[in-house]
Amino acid sequence: xxxxxxxxxxxxxxxPAASALGSxxxxxxxxxxxxxxxxxxxxxxxxxAQVQGSHFDLRWLSLQDVGYRSLQAAASDLAAMAAxxxxxxxxxxxxxxxxxxxxxxxxxxxxxxxxxxxxxxxxGNLSRGGELSVVTTVIGRARRPLRxxxxxxxxxxxxxxxxxxxxxxxxxxxxxxxxxxxxARLAVAAWRCPRAQLEAGLALRxxxxxxxxxxxxxxxxxxxxxQSGVRxxxxxxxxxxxxxxxxxxxxxxxxxxxxxxxxxxxEDYALLVAAPPKWRAPGGQEVGRVEAGAGAWLDDGARQRRxxxxxxxxxxxxx
Amino acid sequence: xxxxxxxxxxxxxxxPAASALGSxxxxxxxxxxxxxxxxxxxxxxxxxAQVQGSHFDLRWLSLQDVGYRSLQAAASDLAAMAAxxxxxxxxxxxxxxxxxxxxxxxxxxxxxxxxxxxxxxxxGNLSRGGELSVVTTVIGRARRPLRxxxxxxxxxxxxxxxxxxxxxxxxxxxxxxxxxxxxARLAVAAWRCPRAQLEAGLALRxxxxxxxxxxxxxxxxxxxxxQSGVRxxxxxxxxxxxxxxxxxxxxxxxxxxxxxxxxxxxEDYALLVAAPPKWRAPGGQEVGRVEAGAGAWLDDGARQRRxxxxxxxxxxxxx
Numbered sequence: 001x002x003x004x005x006x007x008x009x010x011x012x013x014x015x016p017a018a019s020a021l022g023s024x025x026x027x028x029x030x031x032x033x034x035x036x037x038x039x040x041x042x043x044x045x046x047x048x049a050q051v052q053g054s055h056f057d058l059r060w061l062s063l064q065d066v067g068y069r070s071l072q073a074a075a076s077d078l079a080a081m082a083a084x085x086x087x088x089x090x091x092x093x094x095x096x097x098x099x100x101x102x103x104x105x106x107x108x109x110x111x112x113x114x115x116x117x118x119x120x121x122x123x124g125n126l127s128r129g130g131e132l133s134v135v136t137t138v139i140g141r142a143r144r145p146l147r148x149x150x151x152x153x154x155x156x157x158x159x160x161x162x163x164x165x166x167x168x169x170x171x172x173x174x175x176x177x178x179x180x181x182x183x184a185r186l187a188v189a190a191w192r193c194p195r196a197q198l199e200a201g202l203a204l205r206x207x208x209x210x211x212x213x214x215x216x217x218x219x220x221x222x223x224x225x226x227q228s229g230v231r232x233x234x235x236x237x238x239x240x241x242x243x244x245x246x247x248x249x250x251x252x253x254x255x256x257x258x259x260x261x262x263x264x265x266x267e268d269y270a271l272l273v274a275a276p277p278k279w280r281a282p283g284g285q286e287v288g289r290v291e292a293g294a295g296a297w298l299d300d301g302a303r304q305r306r307x308x309x310x311x312x313x314x315x316x317x318x319x
Numbered sequence: 320x321x322x323x324x325x326x327x328x329x330x331x332x333x334x335p336a337a338s339a340l341g342s343x344x345x346x347x348x349x350x351x352x353x354x355x356x357x358x359x360x361x362x363x364x365x366x367x368a369q370v371q372g373s374h375f376d377l378r379w380l381s382l383q384d385v386g387y388r389s390l391q392a393a394a395s396d397l398a399a400m401a402a403x404x405x406x407x408x409x410x411x412x413x414x415x416x417x418x419x420x421x422x423x424x425x426x427x428x429x430x431x432x433x434x435x436x437x438x439x440x441x442x443g444n445l446s447r448g449g450e451l452s453v454v455t456t457v458i459g460r461a462r463r464p465l466r467x468x469x470x471x472x473x474x475x476x477x478x479x480x481x482x483x484x485x486x487x488x489x490x491x492x493x494x495x496x497x498x499x500x501x502x503a504r505l506a507v508a509a510w511r512c513p514r515a516q517l518e519a520g521l522a523l524r525x526x527x528x529x530x531x532x533x534x535x536x537x538x539x540x541x542x543x544x545x546q547s548g549v550r551x552x553x554x555x556x557x558x559x560x561x562x563x564x565x566x567x568x569x570x571x572x573x574x575x576x577x578x579x580x581x582x583x584x585x586e587d588y589a590l591l592v593a594a595p596p597k598w599r600a601p602g603g604q605e606v607g608r609v610e611a612g613a614g615a616w617l618d619d620g621a622r623q624r625r626x627x628x629x630x631x632x633x634x635x636x637x638x
Contacts, residue, residue, distance in 0.1 A: 006445055009419055010411075013426035018439035021406070025441055034442030036406060039358040045441070047408045047456060051448040087340070087355060089366045091410075091454045092329075093373075094633075100328055107332035120337035122344055122364070123353030126325055128633070129370040131449050135410045137366060137456035314413075314445070 067109025
């Protein structure tokens with residue numbers, strides 16, 4: 001049972017009531033965010049969770065980091081919609097024994113991210129629970145939100161932000177190899193304190209489609225392909241050229257392929273964008289093209305192989 | 320360490336960034352919802368969680384009920400702000416082994432509530448976690464949101480909706496006494512399927528302050544008193560008169576005081592409202608008055624006793 005199936009279940013159950021909104025609901029369940037027509041533009045709403053044990057492990061992450069990344073991860077969905085953040089609310093579920101001091105550390109991380117993002121946390125809710133979790137809802141606005149559907153044959157694919165480095169950071173931490181050099185520090189920071197690509201998102205005018213790369217480039221490219229009804233072809237050479245130098249060095253140390261880390265790593269909070277051939281935006285790296293067809297593919301010049309999905313936390317769940 | 324202390328920690332950490340919104344942030348951390356000035360009225364945002372083990376126990380609640388009450392509980396905060404719901408997003412954290420069929424049941428409950436409330440669930444997020452939780456963010460709008468601060472000496476107190484019955488229902492279930500008569504069925508339904516007082520909320524024009532009664536009338540009256548800087552005096556006789564007949568009968572069966580169930584029960588999702596003397600609204604029951612001073616008090620005609628707080632899940636947490 002894949003996440004996409006579960007989303008289908010939710011869409012079937014919840015869609016009919018949402019249809020009451022008519023054309024005011026410009027985008028419902030299944031994209032990076034939901035969009036509502038509103039006076040003066042569109043209201044863009046997204047929610048993201050950081051759950052202890054699933055999304056983070058406090059051996060490798062401080063509570064400040066948890067707070068920081070919870071807001072950045074949520075804001076990343078706004079970036080992918082070409083939306084500007086307005087404000088956020090946060091649900092904090094705290095286990096027994098979670099002290100005032102620990103809460104202050106968590107909130108300090110949220111505060112730092114909220115200042116960097118220009119996205120204040122204006123309210124929320126506190127609950128008790130068995131495991132620590134932070135659920136952040138971000139509200140943004142956009143003149144024309146950019147969806148996952150919209151990529152067209154002939155478009156080029158652009159990447160904003162780095163992929164693979166966060167996964168390398170997590171592997172370094174979990175294998176006790178995180179000490180040391182600049183490359184390792186970069187990778188650990190990429191995993192601990194990701195940054196939503198808001199600036200890049202706001203510069204996407206004229207692009208056709210975008211997705212937030214959080215579950216691995218391969219899987220998210222597959223999502224973009226499916227929702228646009230096209231075939232996405234990533235160029236191996238272009239992608240290799242776009243990888244951060246630190247990733248190449250660390251991959252060797254970890255005994256991993258840099259390209260695999262980039263394709264399947266996840267937690268990058270980069271943006272994958274489809275745009276017409278002459279489109280350009282600062283900071284973007286061209287990594288492929290859109291064709292007629294289906295699926296996400298990797299082209300090594302000689303042949304293309306189909307990419308399988310990225311991280312899906314629901315695969316393997318019992319039916 | 321009480322919840323109010325924890326909210327203070329959050330306000331201190333997160334307030335400075337929120338101040339960047341200036342007067343556009345008309346209401347921040349600490350009320351039933353946060354409010355942002357928006358074109359055409361105020362945007363009212365609130366979040367609420369239902370966490371397995373803390374808020375519900377699947378021995379006594381179906382997954383449909385969990386979905387239903389998660390949206391109703393969140394919408395109750397909109398009711399207390401005199402806001403009209405626009406839409407909701409839901410974060411679902413699912414434990415391993417949570418099947419597609421169980422998800423469909425949960426979503427069916429959300430769908431039923433969303434239709435009753437006119438509040439479609441337009442998006443959300445799925446995560447894995449150790450315990451089932453539903454975190455619902457509701458977005459509403461209001462011309463003039465009604466806050467917790469604003470009650471003035473001389474005001475009368477009004478109650479909309481029933482208090483105590485939900486607690487009686489939970490006690491019946493947990494003591495295995497839930498079979499049988501109409502009163503028991505009413506109480507169990509009050510606990511399983513609470514209804515946000517949206518209609519009442521939208522009729523509060525002219526009132527001075529309101530709070531959603533979710534943690535017990537005594538505690539929530541104390542919140543309203545503290546945030547308004549006044550003394551709230553509940554009349555024992557008026558409150559007794561306002562109690563549902565079923566509650567009186569069930570209290571006897573449970574060996575509890577009906578008044579105590581009403582004051583400290585929680586999960587009622589009623590509204591407590593302060594309004595000027597001549598104010599009236601359909602369905603409201605007058606239960607007391609506002610005086611100069613501090614705290615929430617119960618007046619039995621001869622004397623007044625100060626009410627202690629209602630349910631606070633954080634009292635007893637280690638520092």
